[in-house]
Amino acid sequence: MKNTALTHVHESLGAKMVPFAGYNMPVQYEGVNVEHEVVRTGVGVFDVSHMGEFLLTGPNALALIQKVTSNDASTLTIGRAQYSCLPNGKGGIVDDLIVYRMKEEQYLLVVNASNIDKDWDWISSHNDLGVEMRNLSDDYSLLAIQGPKAVEAMQSLTSVDLSAIKYYHFEVGPFAGIEHVIISATGYTGSGGFEIYCKNSEVEQVWNKVFEAGASFGIKPVGLAARDTLRLEMGFCLYGNDIDDTTSPLEAGLGWITKFTKDFVDSETLKAQKEAGVTRKLVAFEMIDRGIPRHDYRIMDAAGNEIGKVTSGTQSPSMKIAIGLGYVTVANAAVDTEIFIEIREKGVKAKVVKLPFYKA
DSSP: OBOOTTHHHHHHTTOEEEEETTEEEEEESSOHHHHHHHHHHSOEEEEOTTSEEEEEESTTHHHHHHHHOSSOGGGOOTTBEEEEEEEOSSSSEEEEEEEEEEETTEEEEEEOGGGHHHHHHHHHHTOOSOOEEEEOTTTEEEEEEESTTHHHHHGGGOSSOGGGOOTTBEEEEEETTEEEEEEESOOSSSSOEEEEEEEHHHHHHHHHHHHHHHGGGTOEEOOHHHHHHHHHHHTOOOBTTTBOTTOOTTTTTOGGGOOTTSOOTTHHHHHHHHHHOOSEEEEEEEESSSOOOOTTOEEEOTTSOEEEEEEEEEEOTTTSSEEEEEEEEGGGOSTTOEEEEEETTEEEEEEEEOSOSOOO
């Protein structure tokens, strides 16, 4: 089990620690609902240093990224980031990731913790272009400072105008007394804020200064449990639950990051799937009757036929209702379609809804 550079800090704060993607991670401090609420209304901080970072450098770096990712990275200018995925050559997804254009011929790929080795091997296997690849995952830390008060709370820590950084843009500059920090207007909560990349040796100083600066704003540390409820309220996919090696980006509603203006791994397969039409779709649903949907629960139609499976589900802290995502047959995917989630061998009524669940 790996620790992040801040594991001792989380333990001293009384966090409940759990194994996650090979790391010892804080799942909660005060409680999921409290931590969820502070991100929706104020500012909270996640240690997500378990995420992986690959640096790709050289004249063919873009060509390699274009080959292995589904989105069109040629549109990226320096200082911009892009959500994308790695198709697996069989119509599924190796991982989803964020691509940052750092310099003219340099890109940073940020991947999921559980897939670091798998992604590295996959990208390396396609690197016949002489691109220099460096795996920085064990050397860098990542803090997600999220919530509507993040800009105001953090501005005293940097000379960079935080309010001027647009969504999915970033700056490299001083932050919390450390030079050359990546300040990225990204995150997986839907409540605004930043993700801060720095070296492991620097992150404790950054953490402490972030909490000093945010004290008057009611800043709190937030664990992975609230990160999951926050992302689910927005309908953001979680790898291993909603997307994996058996789901295509088109089935998952990720057609918007699947660009057929270029050739990439699986582009022909996915183009054919788009033209033929998918047979199942990832849908969002709200429970009408009482019950909480969980991963792998069966989804049924009114006649009791199995039409799919739940991929993510929870009781929404913001909306006080049970919500979920799941794959269903296309015939049952339209908004307002009545479906039934099998909970304890009983069909519990739900309905398909439009994303996001939570609207600020």
